[in-house]
Amino acid sequence: xxxxxxxxxxxxxxxxxxxxxxxxxxxxxxxxxxxxxxxxxxxxxxxxxxxxxxxxxxxxxxxxxxxxxxxxxxxxxxxxxxxxxxxxxxxxxxxxxxxxxxxxxxxxxxxxxxxxxxxxxxxxxxxxxxxxxxxxxxxxxxxxxxxxxxxxxxxxxxxxxxxxxxxxxxxxxxxxxxxxxxxxxxxxxxxxxxxxxxxxxxxxxxxxxxxxxxxxxxxxxxxxxxxxxxxxxxxxxx
Amino acid sequence: xxxxxxxxxxxxxxxxxxxxxxxxxxxxxxxxxxxxxxxxxxxxxxxxxxxxxxxxxxxxxxxxxxxxxxxxxxxxxxxxxxxxxxxxxxxxxxxxxxxxxxxxxxxxxxxxxxxxxxxxxxxxxxxxxxxxxxxxxxxxxxxxxxxxxxxxxxxxxxxxxxxxxxxxxxxxxxxxxxxxxxxxxxxxxxxxxxxxxxxxxxxxxxxxxxxxxxxxxxxxxxxxxxxxxxxxxxxxxx
Amino acid sequence: xxxxxxxxxxxxxxxxxxxxxxxxxxxxxxxxxxxxxxxxxxxxxxxxxxxxxxxxxxxxxxxxxxxxxxxxxxxxxxxxxxxxxxxxxxxxxxxxxxxxxxxxxxxxxxxxxxxxxxxxxxxxxxxxxxxxxxxxxxxxxxxxxxxxxxxxxxxxxxxxxxxxxxxxxxxxxxxxxxxxxxxxxxxxxxxxxxxxxxxxxxxxxxxxxxxxxxxxxxxxxxxxxxxxxxxxxxxxxx
Amino acid sequence: xxxxxxxxxxxxxxxxxxxxxxxxxxxxxxxxxxxxxxxxxxxxxxxxxxxxxxxxxxxxxxxxxxxxxxxxxxxxxxxxxxxxxxxxxxxxxxxxxxxxxxxxxxxxxxxxxxxxxxxxxxxxxxxxxxxxxxxxxxxxxxxxxxxxxxxxxxxxxxxxxxxxxxxxxxxxxxxxxxxxxxxxxxxxxxxxxxxxxxxxxxxxxxxxxxxxxxxxxxxxxxxxxxxxxxxxxxxxxx
Numbered sequence: 032x033x034x035x036x037x038x039x040x041x042x043x044x045x046x047x048x049x050x051x052x053x054x055x056x057x058x059x060x061x062x063x064x065x066x067x068x069x070x071x072x073x074x075x076x077x078x079x080x081x082x083x084x085x086x087x088x089x090x091x092x093x094x095x096x097x098x099x100x101x102x103x104x105x106x107x108x109x110x111x112x113x114x115x116x117x118x119x120x121x122x123x124x125x126x127x128x129x130x131x132x133x134x135x136x137x138x139x140x141x142x143x144x145x146x147x148x149x150x151x152x153x154x155x156x157x158x159x160x161x162x163x164x165x166x167x168x169x170x171x172x173x174x175x176x177x178x179x180x181x182x183x184x185x186x187x188x189x190x191x192x193x194x195x196x197x198x199x200x201x202x203x204x205x206x207x208x209x210x211x212x213x214x215x216x217x218x219x220x221x222x223x224x225x226x227x228x229x230x231x232x233x234x235x236x237x238x239x240x241x242x243x244x245x246x247x248x249x250x251x252x253x254x255x256x257x258x259x260x261x262x263x264x265x266x267x268x269x
Numbered sequence: 270x271x272x273x274x275x276x277x278x279x280x281x282x283x284x285x286x287x288x289x290x291x292x293x294x295x296x297x298x299x300x301x302x303x304x305x306x307x308x309x310x311x312x313x314x315x316x317x318x319x320x321x322x323x324x325x326x327x328x329x330x331x332x333x334x335x336x337x338x339x340x341x342x343x344x345x346x347x348x349x350x351x352x353x354x355x356x357x358x359x360x361x362x363x364x365x366x367x368x369x370x371x372x373x374x375x376x377x378x379x380x381x382x383x384x385x386x387x388x389x390x391x392x393x394x395x396x397x398x399x400x401x402x403x404x405x406x407x408x409x410x411x412x413x414x415x416x417x418x419x420x421x422x423x424x425x426x427x428x429x430x431x432x433x434x435x436x437x438x439x440x441x442x443x444x445x446x447x448x449x450x451x452x453x454x455x456x457x458x459x460x461x462x463x464x465x466x467x468x469x470x471x472x473x474x475x476x477x478x479x480x481x482x483x484x485x486x487x488x489x490x491x492x493x494x495x496x497x498x499x500x501x502x503x504x505x506x507x
Numbered sequence: 508x509x510x511x512x513x514x515x516x517x518x519x520x521x522x523x524x525x526x527x528x529x530x531x532x533x534x535x536x537x538x539x540x541x542x543x544x545x546x547x548x549x550x551x552x553x554x555x556x557x558x559x560x561x562x563x564x565x566x567x568x569x570x571x572x573x574x575x576x577x578x579x580x581x582x583x584x585x586x587x588x589x590x591x592x593x594x595x596x597x598x599x600x601x602x603x604x605x606x607x608x609x610x611x612x613x614x615x616x617x618x619x620x621x622x623x624x625x626x627x628x629x630x631x632x633x634x635x636x637x638x639x640x641x642x643x644x645x646x647x648x649x650x651x652x653x654x655x656x657x658x659x660x661x662x663x664x665x666x667x668x669x670x671x672x673x674x675x676x677x678x679x680x681x682x683x684x685x686x687x688x689x690x691x692x693x694x695x696x697x698x699x700x701x702x703x704x705x706x707x708x709x710x711x712x713x714x715x716x717x718x719x720x721x722x723x724x725x726x727x728x729x730x731x732x733x734x735x736x737x738x739x740x741x742x743x744x745x
Numbered sequence: 746x747x748x749x750x751x752x753x754x755x756x757x758x759x760x761x762x763x764x765x766x767x768x769x770x771x772x773x774x775x776x777x778x779x780x781x782x783x784x785x786x787x788x789x790x791x792x793x794x795x796x797x798x799x800x801x802x803x804x805x806x807x808x809x810x811x812x813x814x815x816x817x818x819x820x821x822x823x824x825x826x827x828x829x830x831x832x833x834x835x836x837x838x839x840x841x842x843x844x845x846x847x848x849x850x851x852x853x854x855x856x857x858x859x860x861x862x863x864x865x866x867x868x869x870x871x872x873x874x875x876x877x878x879x880x881x882x883x884x885x886x887x888x889x890x891x892x893x894x895x896x897x898x899x900x901x902x903x904x905x906x907x908x909x910x911x912x913x914x915x916x917x918x919x920x921x922x923x924x925x926x927x928x929x930x931x932x933x934x935x936x937x938x939x940x941x942x943x944x945x946x947x948x949x950x951x952x953x954x955x956x957x958x959x960x961x962x963x964x965x966x967x968x969x970x971x972x973x974x975x976x977x978x979x980x981x982x983x
Contacts, residue, residue, distance in 0.1 A: 043373040063426070066353035071422030076408040077390045077397035079433070081422045108348060110822060114779035152791045159791035169791040176784040184785030184795045188777070195793070286517040301664070303590035309660030315628045315635035315645040317671070319660045346586060539902070541828035546890040547898030553866045553873035553883040557898045557910070584824060 032099040032132050033155070034123040034182045036106055039137035040200035040207035043179055045231070046079050046135050046215050047102045053227050056100050057086035057159050062119050066112025068105060084116060086123060099129055117181035121189055132193035133221075134183040135214050136175065137200035137207060143242070147199035147213045154187045158194055165220050170197065194221075204242075209235035270337040270362040270370050271398055271456070274418045277375035278438035278445035281417055283469070284373050284453050291465050294325035294338050304350025306343060322354060324361060326343055334460050337367060343492050355419035359427055369483075371459075372421040374413065374450050375438035375445060381480070384453045385437035392425045396432055403458050408435065436472035438478045442480070447473035508575040508600040508608050509694070510658045512582055513711035515613035517674035521707070522611050522691050523578045529703050532563035532576050537702035538595050542588025550553055560592060562599060572698050582654050599663055599743065609697075610659040611690050612614045612651065613683060619718070623675035624685035630663045635672055635699055642698050652678035666724060670697075680718075685711035746813040746838040746846050747932070748896045752819055753851035754914035754921035757893055757945070760929050761816045761848050762809075767941050770801035770814050776833055780826025782819060786902045798830060800837060810936050813843055820892050831895035835903055846907035848897040849928050850889065851914035851921060857956070861913035861927045872908055879934050884911065908935075918956075923949035 035047030041124075050056065067082035074080060085102035091097050107113045124132060138150050139193035152161045152166035163169055175183065175195060186193035196217055212231040219226055237268050273285025288294065305320035312318060322341035329335050339358050345351045362370060376388050390406035390413075391397045401407055413421065413433060424431035434455055436448035450469040457464055511523030526532065543558035550556060559577040567573050577596050583589045600608060614626050627643035628651075629635045639645055651659065651671060662669035672693055674686035688707040695702055749761030764770065781796035788794060796813045798817040805811050815834045838846060852864050865881035866889075867873045877883055889897065889909060900907035910931055912924035926945040933940055 045432070059915040063351040063423075068411045068414075068417055069348040069351040069416070070811055071418045073390045073408045073411050073413070075387055075409045078394060079390050079392055079413075079422045079425060081425070084903060095848045110783040113783040152793050154786045154793055156790055156792060158504075170787045174784045175787070175793075176782075178783070178952070180785045181783055184793045185777075185794070188775075191828050193477055299664075301661075303587040306652075307586040307589040307654070307657055308650045311628045311649050311651070313647045314632055315647055316626050316632060317660045317663060317669070319663070345614045387535055410681075451718045520957055537902075539899075541825040544890075545824040545827040545892070546888045549866045549884045549887050549889070551871055555866050555898045555901060555907070557901070574903055613798060652854055697932045704816075725869045 032101055032120070032181060033127045034101045034132065036101075036178045037248055038106070038177055038179055039139050039202065040204050042137035042198050042207055042210045042214060042237055043108075043135035043201055045206060045208055045211035046061065046086060046218070047100050049215065049228075049231050050089075050098070050226060051087045051100050051102070053230070054089045054098070056098065057253075058085060059088045060086040060123065062086075064112075064115070065189035066107040066109065066115050067103075072104070073118070078190040084120065086120075091224065096130075096224065098222075098224070099124060099127060101182075103137040106231050111182055113178045117178050117185050121185055122181055122192065125191065126187060127147075129191065130189050132182060132186045133196045133218060134179045134193065135218075136177075136179045136195065136197045138197035140199050141202065143201045144199045147208075147210050148214055149199075149217050149230050150197040151194060151217075152183075153194045154183075154192055158192060162194060162196075163223070165217055167196065167217060170195070199203060204238060206238070208232075208238055223252075270339055270358065270367045272339045272358060272370065272372040273340075274341050276415055276417055277377050277440065278442050278448055279375035280436050280448045281376035282340060283444060283446055283449035284456070285338050287449065287453065287466070287469050288327075288336070288464060289325045289330045289338050289340070291468070292327045294336065294337070295465070296323060296329035297326045298324040298361065300324075300354070301487055302350075303322060304345040304347065304353050305341075306346050310342070319415050322358070323502060324358075328463065334368075336460075336462070336463065336464060337362060337365060338394045350417055351416045351419055352423075353382075355416050355423050358420055359423055359429065363429065367429065367450070370420060370424045372417045372431065373431045373454060373456075374433065374445075375421070375448055376419045376435035377440040378437050379440065381439045382437045382448075385448050387437075387455050388435040389432060389455075390421070391432045392421075392430055392439075396430055400432060400434075400459070403455055405434065405455060442476060442501075444450055444476070446470075446476055508577055508596065508605045510577045510596060510608065510610040510655060512577075512579050512654045514582070514653055514655055515615050515678065516680050516686055518613035518674050518676055518683055518686045519611035521682060521684055521687035522694070523576050525687065525691065525704075525707050526565075526574070526702060527563045527576050528579070529706070530574070530713060532565035532567045532574065534561060535564045536562040536599065538562075538592070540588075540591070542585065542591050543579075543581040544584050548580070558589060560596070562566075567700065572606075572631075572700065574698075574700070575600060579654075589654045589657055590661075593654050593661050596658055597661055597667065597688070603665065605667065606660060608667050609661045610655045610669065610671045611694075612671065612673045613686055613708055614656045614673035615678040616675050616680065619677045620675045621685075623667060623686050624692050625675075625689055626673040627670060627693075629670045630659075630668055634668060637668060638672075638693075638697070641693055643693060646671070666688060670714060680714060682710075682714070684708075709727065746815055746834070746842045748834060748846065748848040748893060749775065749814075749893045750817050751854050752820070752891055752893055753916065754913055754918050755925055756912050756921055756924045757849035757852035758816060759920060759922055759925035760932070761814050761927065762811070763822050763929065763945050764940060765801045765805075765814050765816070767944070768803045768812070769904060770812065771802035772799060773802045774800040774837065776830070778799075778826075778829070780821040780823065781817075782822050786818070798834065800834075802803060805938065810844075810938065812936075812938070813838060813841060815896075817892075827892045827895055828899075831892050834896055835899055835905065839903060839905065843905065846900045847904050847932060848893045848907065848909045849932075850911045851894045851910035851918040851924055854913050855916070857915045858913045859923075861924050863913075863927055864911040865908060865930045865931075866897070867908045868897075868906055872906060876908060876910075876931075876935070879931055881910065881931060884909070885911070895928045918952060920948075922946075922952055922954070953977050 035043035063081040063083035087100040091099040150170045151162040152170035183195040198214040200210040202208040273281035301321040303317040325338040386409045389400040390408035421433040436452040438445040438448040488504040511519035539559035541559045563576040565574040627638040628646035636729040659671040676683040676689040749757035777795045777797035801814040803812040864884045865876035866884035897909040912928040914921040914924040
């Protein structure tokens with residue numbers, strides 16, 4: 032099961048949505064409950080939709096890994112709700128015989144890394160080593176908050192091998208396609224699943240252009256005089 | 270079932286209360302629970318009443334639609350409570366064989382529209398089209414929060430056709446009888462139920478007069494000098 | 508059942524505690540649960556006690572009303588907890604065959620009334636009338652918040668006749684013995700139970716002396732010059 | 746059962762962790778649930794761990810008291826969660842036949858006491874007396890908040906004798922090894938269990954040196970001129 036809920040830079044959400052579209056995975060389950068916000072969305076066609084989690088299924092060729100893709104249009108608003116949704120997802124993964132859980136996310140840093148590093152943790156030391164060999168940097172210490180982190184951590188007592196891939200993201204991007212792309216590249220190597228990343232690359236390039244323009248603009252018309260400023264990076268203030 | 274809980278401009282609440290009085294609908298169920306605020310109300314006669322939801326029934330003439338009217342003296346205070354109340358209402362609608370759910374509400378805009386537009390969304394594209402033909406504007410995108418929105422959205426997985434009618438309201442009115450009247454006019458056309466709107470019209474006229482006087486007063490005695498002011502509309506700051 | 512939880516001026520709590528001591532009512536039930544604050548109290552003897560509700564029983568002489576006295580060392584901290592405790596108390600009252608529920612409280616006003624008025628509401632118009640004949644002022648409109656209010660209001664759907672007595676209290680007193688005394692005088696007349704109020708009277712007199720001294724002091728050494736000040740009452744700012 | 750959850754100065758947590766390491770107690774139960782924060786921790790080896798409570802068991806020599814050690818990597822974030830965890834721990838203690846519950850904690854004071862006093866309360870007067878004879882100061886009045894306090898208080902209705910030992914801690918130390926050591930000395934005398942305290946003593950000495958240096962530094966380079974300053978103690982502002 033691949034888990035990607037909204038979070039920093041929407042990295043995980045972008046990655047799992049991209050997988051779903053490129054692989055043409057099929058929706059097979061939805062979950063909605065009071066753990067979500069008390070609101071509904073309207074589509075452009077005027078049709079109402081709930082806040083909810085969605086599970087898509089992708090049938091691989093014989094011999095390869097089939098995939099369950101899990102995402103949602105928001106994180107549950109309460110801490111208890113985040114535990115509840117993580118349990119719902121893991122129960123479903125378990126019932127469908129998933130053999131590995133892959134969660135993703137963004138790791139906020141204060142600068143634009145090119146290419147971004149992917150930090151990785153796992154439910155056992157062997158998996159951590161495997162991920163390092165695939166190019167990830169070991170997540171040595173630290174906390175992961177939210178549903179993505181709980182799906183990862185709660186897999187452990189269920190004896191489901193799980194990994195967490197956090198791609199560097201500068202924090203000021205609300206949709207970091209470049210980080211999502213980098214996370215998916217590692218994902219592809221790990222599961223030996225080929226995914227066309229062209230759409231994400233295009234979006235990443237557009238983002239980079241927009242950021243560059245914003246920087247040029249802020250240099251040409253500085254909002255306030257800076258002492259010795261000039262070549263500084265944009266910084267993220269959360 | 271027609272659902273009208275307190276909200277912006279009390280549009281839905283005013284509309285459903287008007288229906289109840291004009292049609293002389295009969296109270297047949299009450300719901301109170303810890304999802305409501307921990308307080309009680311006293312009537313002018315010194316008799317205590319709970320925070321609660323109420324269901325009234327109106328028997329139409331043979332061939333016409335009977336109505337269940339659902340309202341409450343407040344929205345549940347917690348997000349989980351709002352989901353709970355929406356479920357309670359829909360379960361009851363389902364059990365009594367309701368064939369359609371109509372929720373209402375106010376759509377806050379920053380000026381007084383005359384007549385106000387009614388925006389509409391639904392659980393399927395056919396219903397949206399039908400509402401547009403009756404004079405509504407399609408709600409293309411956006412979120413609806415609170416119990417009125419949840420009754421609307423949760424009807425969908427229950428396969429109960431549902432619509433949401435949001436009448437424009439300037440926001441600075443706590444009881445917008447004019448918006449309620451406009452929503453009810455559309456409602457009447459949709460269900461072919463005739464409702465005498467005289468009382469709402471009277472209240473709307475009184476509101477309009479009060480607003481006009483307040484504007485005149487604020488022009489005669491401006492609180493502070495304005496640059497180039499004069500004919501500006503009142504604006505709503507929430 | 509007589510209900511007196513902590514609230515404005517601790518009026519209800521003082522009244523029910525006074526009843527318990529003067530009548531030597533016997534503790535027969537305690538209720539503690541996560542609805543209370545996550546803390547414990549230590550007595551002067553170093554022995555620990557929980558946050559909890561307590562029920563005392565008083566056996567009247569043949570022909571008179573026996574009493575269940577319900578109080579607690581705090582109001583439940585959450586709205587749901589306040590509903591829960593009110594339900595627990597009413598269930599117990601019901602099971603023990605209570606025929607009437609009497610809740611008390613303080614009604615914050617901005618001046619020291621001598622004697623304080625007692626405002627009263629009830630679950631039916633007949634009871635309101637009866638209370639007015641005993642000297643109470645009808646509570647015409649308004650809200651009562653917290654557990655005392657919920658015990659009062661939730662008695663209604665259980666068909667338990669209930670009254671609420673709110674004694675005027677100036678608000679700046681955290682323990683208003685005079686208001687508690689006045690509420691108990693009405694209570695005594697209503698149930699025809701004689702209670703020695705000497706202890707409350709003594710405490711009320713001490714309070715009054717302390718307030719008078721504080722006023723004299725604040726006149727002798729005004730904190731800041733006042734325009735035309737002099738004989739003004741102390742005002743309560745909540 | 747010995748209970749030591751994180752709290753002021755981490756006194757209880759340090760004490761119980763020291764016991765666990767020195768006595769080489771064996772982990773036999775873990776508890777995790779939505780009552781904890783929605784996050785996970787990663788170890789230095791990149792392996793994920795949940796927020797959770799842990800129970801270790803120590804088998805004493807024949808004739809001596811066996812010990813259950815209960816700790817957690819955080820206090821449950823919600824009040825209801827703190828009650829829930831306290832109940833879980835006491836149920837387990839009860840099921841395993843524990844005959845006494847010992848909770849610890851820090852008592853914030855505004856100066857560094859050497860040696861710190863240990864304040865003690867209990868579930869009955871006899872136990873309080875016993876603790877005073879062992880050198881503790883009676884906790885006469887006051888409240889203890891959080892899970893450590895609830896484990897202590899909820900033991901009472903379960904008829905489990907319980908004590909609470911609060912060691913003085915200056916408040917500005919996040920890990921007060923000296924206070925933990927002092928609490929453990931009393932604990933050792935009470936249960937007649939010998940524990941090597943060398944590691945805590947070493948840590949306490951390092952803390953004391955660090956504090957002394959910080960004071961010297963703040964005297965040498967005072968942040969702002971003080972009226973008549975000089976030999977004042979550091980004070981804790983929470």
